Amino acid sequence: xxxxxxxxxxxxxxxxxxxxxxxxxxxxxxxxxxxxxxxxxxxxxxxxxxxxxxxxxxxxxxxxxxxxxxxxxxxxxxxxxxxxxxxxxxxxxxxxxxxxxxxxxxxxxxxxxxxxxxxxxxxxxxxxxxxxxxxxxxxxxxxxxxxxxxxxxxxxxxxxxxxxxxxxxxxxxxxxxxxxxxxxxxxxxxxxxxxxxxxxxxxxxxxxxxxxxxxxxxxxxxxxxxxxxxxxxxxxxxxxxxxxxxxxxxxxxxxxxxxxxxxxxxxxxxxxxxxxxxxxxxxxxxxxxxxxxxxxxxxxxxxxxxxxxxxxxxxxxxxxxxxxxxxxxxxxxxxxxxxxxxxxxxxxxxxxxxxxxxxxxxxxxxxxxxxxxxxxxxxxxxxxxxxxxxxx
Amino acid sequence: xxxxxxxxxxxxxxxxxxxxxxxxxxxxxxxxxxxxxxxxxxxxxxxxxxxxxxxxxxxxxxxxxxxxxxxxxxxxxxxxxxxxxxxxxxxxxxxxxxxxxxxxxxxxxxxxxxxxxxxxxxxxxxxxxxxxxxxxxxxxxxxxxxxxxxxxxxxxxxxxxxxxxxxxxxxxxxxxxxxxxxxxxxxxxxxxxxxxxxxxxxxxxxxxxxxxxxxxxxxxxxxxxxxxxxxxxxxxxxxxxxxxxxxxxxxxxxxxxxxxxxxxxxxxxxxxxxxxxxxxxxxxxxxxxxxxxxxxxxxxxxxxxxxxxxxxxxxxxxxxxxxxxxxxxxxxxxxxxx
Numbered sequence: 001x002x003x004x005x006x007x008x009x010x011x012x013x014x015x016x017x018x019x020x021x022x023x024x025x026x027x028x029x030x031x032x033x034x035x036x037x038x039x040x041x042x043x044x045x046x047x048x049x050x051x052x053x054x055x056x057x058x059x060x061x062x063x064x065x066x067x068x069x070x071x072x073x074x075x076x077x078x079x080x081x082x083x084x085x086x087x088x089x090x091x092x093x094x095x096x097x098x099x100x101x102x103x104x105x106x107x108x109x110x111x112x113x114x115x116x117x118x119x120x121x122x123x124x125x126x127x128x129x130x131x132x133x134x135x136x137x138x139x140x141x142x143x144x145x146x147x148x149x150x151x152x153x154x155x156x157x158x159x160x161x162x163x164x165x166x167x168x169x170x171x172x173x174x175x176x177x178x179x180x181x182x183x184x185x186x187x188x189x190x191x192x193x194x195x196x197x198x199x200x201x202x203x204x205x206x207x208x209x210x211x212x213x214x215x216x217x218x219x220x221x222x223x224x225x226x227x228x229x230x231x232x233x234x235x236x237x238x239x240x241x242x243x244x245x246x247x248x249x250x251x252x253x254x255x256x257x258x259x260x261x262x263x264x265x266x267x268x269x270x271x272x273x274x275x276x277x278x279x280x281x282x283x284x285x286x287x288x289x290x291x292x293x294x295x296x297x298x299x300x301x302x303x304x305x306x307x308x309x310x311x312x313x314x315x316x317x318x319x320x321x322x323x324x325x326x327x328x329x330x331x332x333x334x335x336x337x338x339x340x341x342x343x344x345x346x347x348x349x350x351x352x353x354x355x356x357x358x359x360x361x362x363x364x365x366x367x368x369x370x371x372x373x374x375x376x377x378x379x380x381x382x383x384x385x386x387x388x389x390x391x392x
Numbered sequence: 393x394x395x396x397x398x399x400x401x402x403x404x405x406x407x408x409x410x411x412x413x414x415x416x417x418x419x420x421x422x423x424x425x426x427x428x429x430x431x432x433x434x435x436x437x438x439x440x441x442x443x444x445x446x447x448x449x450x451x452x453x454x455x456x457x458x459x460x461x462x463x464x465x466x467x468x469x470x471x472x473x474x475x476x477x478x479x480x481x482x483x484x485x486x487x488x489x490x491x492x493x494x495x496x497x498x499x500x501x502x503x504x505x506x507x508x509x510x511x512x513x514x515x516x517x518x519x520x521x522x523x524x525x526x527x528x529x530x531x532x533x534x535x536x537x538x539x540x541x542x543x544x545x546x547x548x549x550x551x552x553x554x555x556x557x558x559x560x561x562x563x564x565x566x567x568x569x570x571x572x573x574x575x576x577x578x579x580x581x582x583x584x585x586x587x588x589x590x591x592x593x594x595x596x597x598x599x600x601x602x603x604x605x606x607x608x609x610x611x612x613x614x615x616x617x618x619x620x621x622x623x624x625x626x627x628x629x630x631x632x633x634x635x636x637x638x639x640x641x642x643x644x645x646x647x648x649x650x651x652x653x654x655x656x657x658x659x660x661x662x663x664x665x666x667x668x669x670x671x672x673x674x675x676x677x678x679x680x681x682x683x684x685x686x687x688x689x690x691x692x693x694x695x696x697x698x699x700x701x702x703x704x705x706x707x708x709x710x711x712x713x714x715x716x717x718x719x720x721x722x723x724x725x726x727x728x729x730x
Contacts, residue, residue, distance in 0.1 A: 009545045015630060031549070031701055122628075124618060124698025130440040196619055196697045373549070374700045377628050 219334025226251025500674025550632025
């Protein structure tokens with residue numbers, strides 16, 4: 001009997017479709033994948049450890065660099081966790097909460113746009129890539145207007161926001177979300193009805209609902225397997241309970257349904273942003289908790305008390321009671337959780353991050369075993385992984 | 393009409409004119425190859441809300457020259473573990489068949505030179521179509537060889553894909569052409585053009601629409617263009633068979649891709665659109681038809697995702713092949729009974 005030989009191929013960390021520095025050790029029999037073993041860690045920066053040596057305010061910029069396609073979602077999860085630890089969740093001003101929701105949903109659109117762009121490019125549809133980046137650029141411009149940075153926003157603060165909305169920002173957001181649904185229709189026009197796209201996605205990279213739950217899949221990937229679970233509705237935070245939106249669920253368990261899910265989520269995000277704009281009222285943007293929040297700039301430059309106040313918070317930070325807290329949010333890619341342990345000092349004793357991509361990546365070997373090499377690319381795309389938050 | 397110019401009646405004039413024809417055709421093809429890269433980048437750029445090249449010369453028109461120069465001055469790397477001879481030969485084996493296929497394409501009617509008639513075609517083979525199919529088959533060896541000789545796993549996969557691809561589409565492509573020469577009664581391309589010359593309605597695209605569609609689709613597969621660019625599949629195989637190539641060798645692959653585009657466009661125009669027939673002078677008509685098909689190929693590249701390896705095989709064997717056979721049966725029935 002002839003010996004059956006397989007070929008081992010190292011896909012990545014330098015490969016155009018591994019979305020960063022993921023290394024997949026593939027065992028191939030011809031074009032059929034016998035096994036796939038993801039190797040991670042090429043982008044490890046020790047974010048969790050770094051946070052232990054910084055005060056709570058200073059750990060915030062580290063979170064920008066987790067899922068660098070959705071920095072504000074990462075910020076949001078962190079500030080919510082710290083606020084929960086401090087017990088000031090109820091004191092966050094309404095305006096800050098609304099702006100947080102608005103920016104989190106814009107971030108969702110932004111993140112999904114990059115997902116669609118790269119997913120389509122991986123499967124060979126080049127034009128969608130550039131259309132998506134055109135729209136993403138608008139969100140980036142808004143980011144820049146709001147926080148001064150396009151990628152590393154560092155915008156939310158423990159207790160509220162760092163800055164109020166700049167002039168004309170609401171109009172920018174409104175015109176963006178008014179145009180966005182028609183842009184989504186354009187992407188759908190290029191992909192959804194396309195026979196080749198359907199052939200490449202329907203039934204590809206399947207994962208059943210039971211397996212998805214066992215692995216701990218979250219986000220659009222879980223909802224593509226028919227599990228109706230969304231933290232925004234099931235464990236609301238930052239006032240999400242006041243918004244009217246649908247949780248998009250499909251039970252095809254395949255790449256195509258996950259694709260449709262994310263497109264519909266972008267449409268729902270537009271609706272949420274509409275509601276947020278309606279709710280937006282003038283008011284304070286920082287909670288009235290002097291022991292935690294920085295004083296207003298005018299107090300710092302005009303009074304010695306303000307200056308001392310700022311100096312104390314910058315140099316010493318604040319010291320939460322000893323205890324531990326977990327806060328999960330529905331980030332664009334799934335459940336993003338922060339588990340923070342305080343020992344009563346100004347630095348977190350331990351900050352454990354539960355990144356959605358890290359958990360979702362576990363599903364990859366199961367999705368591609370016995371399938372074709374080309375489906376591996378589709379599976380990586382459909383899981384929407386970002387190595388920044390996998391490796392931390 | 394004066395006597396046909398041949399080697400026996402005026403050898404010197406014949407050889408000179410033959411060399412002139414070869415030179416002109418070669419230069420035109422190379423120029424189109426160079427500017428096809430420019431056109432592709434401009435057209436796809438516009439379709440993707442970009443501008444394409446703008447900085448090199450007016451409107452970026454010198455871009456192909458800059459690209460050529462850049463590739464020419466790059467270090468030519470041959471991987472240590474590569475099979476050296478095959479590695480060097482492979483790019484040539486792709487480019488040469490592409491260029492010599494042009495030899496049988498008629499690009500105009502007859503002209504009178506020095507008292508003799510001369511056809512505007514380099515060589516009128518009486519088995520022209522067979523020659524085209526043979527050359528198309530040869531081009532694949534270059535890809536397979538490049539994939540194998542690179543000693544790179546991605547390249548190998550690209551080469552294997554290419555071999556699988558050729559057996560899937562070549563049969564359907566060949567069979568779709570059979571219907572054409574069942575109607576024309578000749579394998580000579582000149583004869584096929586003559587058979588379509590009476591009026592526009594005699595073009596075989598009208599009597600053989602199915603064969604036309606099959607041939608255009610299978611020729612996309614033959615020249616490895618989207619949606620059938622599996623052997624290179626940048627996002628899967630990291631450029632597949634040409635991963636390890638650099639400098640001019642890589643440029644040869646690139647030129648071969650565009651030369652192949654010109655070749656299949658010219659063949660399609662000749663077989664189905666009356667070749668040089670049309671309102672302008674012969675060569676201009678043919679060029680316009682070639683440009684039309686090249687635009688179509690570029691447009692398709694901007695629009696479609698890539699099919700999967702097994703799906704291409706499925707299409708080749710289970711869809712195109714039966715359709716081509718059906719087309720032959722119908723054409724045969726029509727030719728015999730009507």
